[in-house]
Amino acid sequence: MIVLSDIGITFNKGTPLQMQALRGVNISIPKGQFVTMIGSNGAGKSTLLNIVSGELVPDSGRVMLDDTDVTNWPIHARAPMISRMFQDPRSGICEQMSILENIAIASGRTSPRGFRFAITEALRKRAAERLAILGLGLEKRLDDRVALLSGGQRQALSLIMATFGSAKILLLDEHTAALDPGAADLVMRLTDSVVRQFEITTVMVTHSMRQALDFGSRIVMLHQGSIILDISGADRASVTLDNLLDLFRRKEGKELVDDQLLLG
């Protein structure tokens, strides 16, 4: 469960480049919900995600995860509660290490790291089992360097790493945007099935309205640092691409300048 109350943040304060990235955002995401978050460039989507993960500390407001106030917690302290996938397939993994070593690092997110050997037969077996569900044959390449994997395979590995051990909250920051269409589709389907299987509270930032409509049970649209649309339940089930754009125009009272980008 994620509760953000009155989150505000301003970048480059006191300079000509000052920008109010988030203006008093309030949102509550119950356990197990899959939220897709859309909006144009600079709307504040990634900023909001970074405030949940701890990469940014808001100027005002509170971040609550499962009834714990984590507003000022460093990233690593929140990590046992939060799993993440990044846009750049290189960001979520250590390229020069093996698949198994990467998984060993990820397993330390939820279980203590200590001074025992990181790579054990038990871990090897568990990693192979989890990787097998991807259907990409990665379970037979445990000792290969991750540098040898394609972008899609790396993101699939990142997904397994993010959900290794237990995963309460999954933050996806345009995690398929850097992949070719085929790989993006595969990673998205795998993500959806893993999220459903483990009932993980998920927030996915995306540039694609199509992706936002196809997955998840709630759509949130940000514009200029505020939530301008928040559809869930029965409304969410009936919403289409056209009326999503319509809704946006009515709310904003103007044309969406970069709807090309949103449809992409």
Add this chain to the structure above:
Amino acid sequence: MTLFAFVGAVETGLVFALVALGAFITFRLLDFPDLTVEGSFPLGAAVTAKLMVAGLDPWSATAVGGAVGCVAGIATAFLNLKLRILHILASILVAIALYSVNLRIMGSPNVGLLNVPTVYSFGERLGIPSLYVPLIVVGIVVIVAKVLLDLFLATGFGLALRATGANPRMAKANGINVDLMICVGLAIANGLTGLAGGLFAQMLGAADVSMGIGVIVIALAAVIGGTAVMPSRLIPVLTIACVLGSIVYRIAIGFALNSNFVGLSASDVNLVTAILVAIALVAPGSRFRSFRSTAAK
């Protein structure tokens, strides 16, 4: 090259292998260009020598020299992580400060150890030729340090340290306290360097305030040369490469200085080392591209 010179080169190489293992942790694993060793090497020497002269047994004195080296590494970590000073500058500040600290500790630019029992003195009693004693003692210390380092880096904690250097963003997202890892890495690296300083002072028969000059370049030459000849992904292979790199480097320098036709003298060592390191860095296929400025990548 005489046998005497050859053994001298190997034992010096072994001492600097400890510094090279430290540089491997900081430069290669943590991606933290740490120059603190220029100060922590003579610091280890100064503390060890002073304690030995004061009557402490040489083994304890050497151990304290290593422990004080750890503290120097933690000081650099503090400047970088808490005061947000650029990593390389933080390490230079500590190294410069240590120059004065070392003079204070020793009370003079050098402390002689000629009439004091050292860690190499036991050889006389056992009847081992004195030429080979340092070789045996430092050799054992290096092997123990290398094996312990290998074991440490294979643990969950060690893997977290490697992830910190390889991809700090990913490390944080996976719950790794990267500040702690950098601090621990710098402490280990400078601890090994302090230990090397103490062992080296006992070998020379004196601790000298200027004995740290160029130490980091020699260590880097060993790390870069060794891992270029023995490239691997396996930590135990890379650490043995650092040790062998350090020994081979010393032997090569010994030969160069002993052969008149090259026309080199002892004072040219630092220039030659710097040129070798520069060549190794820009060589095609170099694994040390991260040591180059971003403009060069």
